[in-house]
Amino acid sequence: MIPFTSDPCDGGYFRIASLNPNMGEWSVSVKILNCWSVSRGTGRELNMILGDEHFTQIQAVVRDELIDNYLSRLIIDEWVSIKNFDVSRVNSILRPVPHRFKIVFRSDTLVQSINMCSSRTYFNLTEFVSILSGIVNPNICVDVVGKIVNVRELVFVPSVEHSQGGYFELYFDLRDTECIHLECRLTGDLAVEFYDLWKHRSRNTVICIIKFVKLELSQEHRWRCTNVTGSTRIMLNPDLSITDEMLCWNPENDQVPIITPKENAME
Numbered sequence: 001m002i003p004f005t006s007d008p009c010d011g012g013y014f015r016i017a018s019l020n021p022n023m024g025e026w027s028v029s030v031k032i033l034n035c036w037s038v039s040r041g042t043g044r045e046l047n048m049i050l051g052d053e054h055f056t057q058i059q060a061v062v063r064d065e066l067i068d069n070y071l072s073r074l075i076i077d078e079w080v081s082i083k084n085f086d087v088s089r090v091n092s093i094l095r096p097v098p099h100r101f102k103i104v105f106r107s108d109t110l111v112q113s114i115n116m117c118s119s120r121t122y123f124n125l126t127e128f129v130s131i132l133s134g135i136v137n138p139n140i141c142v143d144v145v146g147k148i149v150n151v152r153e154l155v156f157v158p159s160v161e162h163s164q165g166g167y168f169e170l171y172f173d174l175r176d177t178e179c180i181h182l183e184c185r186l187t188g189d190l191a192v193e194f195y196d197l198w199k200h201r202s203r204n205t206v207i208c209i210i211k212f213v214k215l216e217l218s219q220e221h222r223w224r225c226t227n228v229t230g231s232t233r234i235m236l237n238p239d240l241s242i243t244d245e246m247l248c249w250n251p252e253n254d255q256v257p258i259i260t261p262k263e264n265a266m267e
Contacts, residue, residue, distance in 0.1 A: 016056040019087045019101055027083040028052060028103075029114060032076050033122055034212065036230030040064065047231065048074060049096055049212065050082075050103065051122040059096055060085075060103035070111055079116040085109045096141045096212050096231050097124070121240060123209070128180040131215060131223050138215040141232075144182060144225055145242060146174030148206045154195040168192050174208060177249040183224035184210065190227050190234065197236055207246040209235040 013029040030050035038045045043064035051057045060082075062070055073080065086104040126142040136142065151172040158166040170191040173181045186194055198206070211233040213225040237243055 013052075013081070015054055016050070016052045016058045016099065017054065019058065019099075019103070021087050021089065021101065024086065026085055026087065026103075027081065029079065029081050029116075031079050031116070031122070032074055033057065034231060034233055035074055035076050037067075038230060046071065046074070047096075049231070055122060056099070057097040057122060057124075058099040058101065058103060059090060060105070062105045066105055066107060066109075069107075070105065070109070073111045073113065079114050081110075081112045081114050083110040093139055094141070094214055094228070095139060096228070098140050123211070123242075125242075128174075128176045128182045129178065131182060131225070132180070134223060136215060136223075138223075141212045141214050141228060142225070143209065143211045144174060144184075144213060145207065145209045145246065146176045146182065147246060148198065148208050148236075149173045149175050149181070151195075151198055154191060170195055172198075174210075177246065183218065183222070184213075185216075185224055185226040187227060188229060190232060194234055197234075201236070203237070205247060207237050207243045209238060209240075209242070211235070 013027050016028060016030070019026060019028070028050070030052050032048055033051050034049040036047055038047055044067065045064060046062040046067045048060040048062075049057055050060050062074075082103070085106055087101050088104050090100060090102050123145075124143045125145055126136055128144070128146070130136050131142070131144075149172070152170065154168055154170045156166050157169050167187050168189075168191045170186045172184055172186075174184055175181050210225065210227075212228060212231045214228050215223055216226050218224050
């Protein structure tokens, strides 16, 4: 285990991979990848996913009484330094990232905006074949990417368990470069948001990246992905190299190109 980063420009910050509850004087340089609020009894809790320069991610939590102190400085896609915080074990069965521990803000936690020239993206992309074969741990959220196909209609599902009398639900498939289909199920506000974006798309072929989704078994005992309220993020045709790569495999006419081996490949 290497506690400090080896890069001189990191200024001696600890790597996320090294964080554990056995020490109390931590400092990290991280990018805020996601931020959402969760109700906890009569209060609320601010949750974040943070990533460092080594592509390692960790969950972070700000308790109700401290949220107002930090909210204005916690902006998605911004880099910050965080000092003086606790590290505790993630007790929930479902984890948004593989890290076993989470950062817990204290009243003396310091957050400062920092300038970083890094344009790195943080994806834990998982192959569809691995998901469908059941070898992926369903207790850890994953990221998936594929072409959107077979979008069904947005429906309202009545439920007495929901305060609004039910919830919106939407099903569609993602297709990867191996022509394998993965069913996706979205619920709540994210289903409505996705459906609106889909209806107003500017091109026929849409590449979709879904971050922090959980895996579940359908009634047909087939693995699919579904959103986790608050944490799941959807990106349609993002300006990324992976989008261009997927579009090459998924042209407008939906024909997957046949790649023939080059002759005299050893020359």
